[in-house]
Amino acid sequence: MDVVLFLIFAFIAVVAAINVVVQTHPIASAVSLIGVMGSLAILYLLLGAEFIAVAQVIVYAGAVMVLFIFVIMLLNAGAEVKRGRSLLVQLLGAPLLIALLGLLAYFVQRIFPRNVTVHFGGFTGGSAQAIGRALFTTYLLPFEVISLLILIAILGAIVLGRKELD
């Protein structure tokens, strides 16, 4: 059951991620990216990270990507114009990427022993309560700093969005 779920959603994630890269229209890429994020959220659930799974959907899929789609719609961004690429890139790009991927996969499989396995319910420490507790004790300083970062980001966005700026 766990393997089936993993394979289904890993497949969706990889196909959607490939779609993000090969689609020429930004909105198609954005929708595919939402697909990646949604299937990752389900994989997080499989790993026992329920709070992170929901936060992934709320923050990434529900807020950040809405912002992306909003900007794409606002700018009415069209499909990307094809540019002639050099022969070297066309010939070597895809094979090199696949070689890199193969190498990465090989090392990951080598380094991590196969006896550590994931099954649903194997780790239950990812509840909202556990995360909240850690956030306000061990990670209090980073938490405060990051709230400052958000404030700065909001101010930056407002300043950049002002009309008279050029």
Added chain:
Amino acid sequence: MDAFIVITIIKLLVIAFVLLTAVAYLQWVERKVIAHIQVRPGPYRVGPHGLLQPLADVIKLVTKEGLLPSYVNRPLYLFAPFIAVAMALLSIAVIPFGPTITVAGYSTWMQLTDLNIGVLFILAVSSMGVYGIALAGWSSNNKYALLGGLRSSAQMISYELPLALAIVSPLLLSNTLSLRDLVGSQAGDIFHWNILKLPFPQIVSFIIFVIAAFAETNRIPFDLPEAENELVAGFHTEYSSMKFASFFMAEYLNMVTVSAMATLLFLGGWEAPWPAAYGSSLVPTVIFAIAGLIAFYHASNPPHKLDRYTFAATGVIFLIIAAIFLAPIVQSWLLPLFWFLAKTGLILFVFIWIRGTLPRFRYDQLMGFAWKFLFPVAMLNLLVTSFLVAWRS
């Protein structure tokens, strides 16, 4: 394990059937209430008092030709109504309607499933619902639809903030994220409900929640995405037949969800407003009995000839329902269901009432209201609540 699967499938079928019928009739109720506010009879032709109008609407929408405009982005155009209605249906899965019931030895909750992050789940699903509208607006390749989609995504992002902040305060009081435990923490009379609970009654956050819910469901006075005098029909200008019906259904389903959420978060879910010792268990009986007597009164001096029989039959039905509420076997699960539906229905009525009362906002007023008024007030309310909760513990 098998019993669990069978029970789940039964619950699924019951909830799906009841919910879809309720949504169809919610639209009938809305048309009737709006009509009576505007002093006109409303739907009247199909069935007595237009009671079969929803059926006629469904038949019309299903049999209509589904047009596919030639300039649309086809995959997204077809995908958008699906995602809108799917996300609206999904959030019903975690909403509890009442406590456990025991049927033929099997006891089960009146709820499809309980998540220990149920509140967050509903927030997540509702935040995905915006894609249905935004993508519909974009893929229609129509400037009005695009403007409607843009407006709705901006509006929904903005109002999600006060909505989430308003939800946090009752969660602080209840100290749980599971919707079932949320109601459990409000058990008792009306002063244990989060809206009136000490140390800090959540009336302010209840009002903020309802206002933000109006905006999230694109209802008047916040229905800028489909403002018909500026944008034709907004994001669903290019949609017809079942695809249009999907958006329509999604809007009403979202209304039901947010009303149920307001009931669960603030109004104590299925808890009666005062203890059964003081006669709260008699309230449904009294209400239905009065309704039956009114029907009998109208049957005795009928405005039309036929009404002598129809009103009498309605009166008998109401009296039977009143008697059912007295039966001790069903009382244990019928009463909580009654209170839950009564509270949810009350909020749904407010939705309709406001549609019949208020005009639409201007767009800059809408955004200014969210950012300059609702957001600071929700923040302040959250601060005060958290200080009081911390001070008490």
Added chain:
Amino acid sequence: MTQVPISWFLTLSAVLFALGVAGFLFRRSIITVFMSIELMLNAVNLSFVTFAYEYKQVNGHLFTFFVMVVAAAEAAVGLAIILTVFKNRATLNIDDMDSMKD
């Protein structure tokens, strides 16, 4: 064999990260480039959560949480920059935004 080896998750993370790098390098639309960055961040998040599972500790989840917050802040500022650039240059092609070069 009903359990998933932990290395599969990490391989998936690596695949997604590589695809993000590919998108970042190959695409010309600035919005797609930005989305590729988000894809890479997501891939990294997956490996954080996987390690949290392996060591049965919540710390990985907190790193993911912080990455998400930073990504949200980054998206807000980045998209504001994109809007400003589009207003001034009327282009989204990153090859045309080279006035710092000369």
